[in-house]
Structure formats: C-alpha cells, structure tokens
Amino acid sequence: MINTHILKKVMITEKALKDAGIYDVDKNSEQVLVFRVDPKSTKDQIKRVVENIYDVKVKSVNTLNQSGKVKFFKQRKGKRSDFKKAYVMLEKGSRIELDLFKKEGENAQV
Numbered sequence: 001m002i003n004t005h006i007l008k009k010v011m012i013t014e015k016a017l018k019d020a021g022i023y024d025v026d027k028n029s030e031q032v033l034v035f036r037v038d039p040k041s042t043k044d045q046i047k048r049v050v051e052n053i054y055d056v057k058v059k060s061v062n063t064l065n066q067s068g069k070v071k072f073f074k075q076r077k078g079k080r081s082d083f084k085k086a087y088v089m090l091e092k093g094s095r096i097e098l099d100l101f102k103k104e105g106e107n108a109q110v
Helices: 014-020 043-054
Strands: 007-010 032-037 058-066 070-073 076-079 083-090
Touching (some): 007 043, 032 043, 043 058, 043 083
Antiparallel strands (some): 032 083, 058 083, 070 076
16 A cells, blocks of 8 residues: 655746756656655655656655745744655656646636
8 A cells, every 4th residue: 555645746846847857858858856745754655656656667766854944924933844855856768747837728617
C-alpha cells in the first residue's frame, strides 16, 4: 500500500517551470519537478509515490527542509510554517505534462 498523502502539491514558480521544461524546446532532456511534501517522508517514499501516480521513471530525488520566514503584519511579528521540498529528476524520455494553461472555453461553467 502506497501512501499518496506524501505529495502535498506541485510548486509552480518561474524557476520550477524552467526546470520542468515548460520553457525549454528540447523535449528529450531530463525533467525536474518540485513538490511540497510531507516533512516526515523519505526520498525512497517520494520516489515510489511519483513513479506510481504519474507512471514515470525517477532518476533521483533531492530534498530540502525550508524554514518559514519571519514576517510583520500591522506591527505584529509572525512566522510562516516550515515545509519540505523535493526536487524529483526524471529519466530521459519520461515526462509529466503539466496542464497549467487551459484553453478558453474548456471546462467553462455557465
């Protein structure tokens, strides 16, 4: 049984989209995706979940524990929550197509 609650969400930033190959014309290069994951998850668990959900081959997984920023809001000090990121590198030829930009009229509700 594979725990699918390990992956929280795909991180959509400009750098992550460049690594994912959205801006790259070469479709045969290695694709790197960035996920926000459960802080207690391991690299092996993340690899198995991505391979089973997206049906791709994972080459490597790098993780990063990121501490939350200290922010001020109306003279009050607060802290954002800490989280863990995973950089998942796929094998050459394996790709995950991200449906970021949907065409107008697609899934439109009246």
